[in-house]
Amino acid sequence: MTIEDKRHLRSILTRQKLLEAAKEVFLQEGFQKATISQMIKKANIGYGTAYVHFEGKEDLLIVLMEDVMERFYEIAEISFLPKSKQEAEEIIYKQAHAFLTMAEAERAMMQVFEQAIGVSSFISDKWKAIREKFIQRISKDISFAQQNGLARAELNHKIVGRGWFFTNEMYLWEIVRNEHHASVEDVAKTITSVYTTGLYL
Template structure:
């Protein structure tokens, strides 16, 4: 029985390695070719794996890109997940400023991949839907932080926390794409500081 289990384990490990190989090759092909021109054949060739093997893992290049999007967006999401339990408006401002700065700096770090995602969002409805789901995840997390601040008497309780969260995320997203396209004016720190002041002055007591 143990031998059979070992065989399954080895097969699973081999399968994971193959998947990783394909994802790494896909990343390189996407960055060179762009979303539209990249083909799964190029990725398979670069990874040095069989056609059948590739299709066991992914249906096509859109599915591969979605996994790459998850990998990159996880880094952004880690920033949003920072513990938020301020006792004062100033504490809240400091946490929000540090999150906004880290979020926009990540846009600089991941610029080439984010440029690829932007191309794909404009071309593929399933990638656009994927981005919408990512956006919703962020809005939900921000909404929780606002609700916490309202419950603790730091933020204006009469405001709808979901609407405020959307406004804050869309501001971040607009600057994110400007940085990705290299169209931003001012430094990342300056943008983050300005956004944070406007946001916290409007929301907090």
């Protein structure tokens, strides 16, 4: 349709140049130190142009994070219908492992993201949505296991689910910061073992 629209194409190109420049600057400087000036300079566009395409730094980062966030949602949506304690442990291990592996795979952008969470309530809300998605899923799974007599029914599934995700999340950030001293496998294996032994019958 508007393939022939040079103006629109130019606009898209400008936007693209800015996004690429912004990514470079974010990775190099971190979220806080990154400035619009650095980005527009690197993209060879005018200062005001940045504000035509985005509302500011936060907006730019959110667009850059979108595919990473999408992958988190995919992990969160992994279905979970175990028939035994052992089967549960296997599935839970895989999910924890996949989750923590994301931290390693996307470390650079996640580092920027972590900084941004502390500064921008907009970005903080984005992460909160991911967190709630996971917790909702986990809690539902626990509930399912309880109904099937696999898990201790006396425990509040929401509280347990949050707690389990919290352990995973904090390990995620440690890995992102490169502050972990154990391998992703060992971490996933150990926390999963304590969790499933503590919850399942």
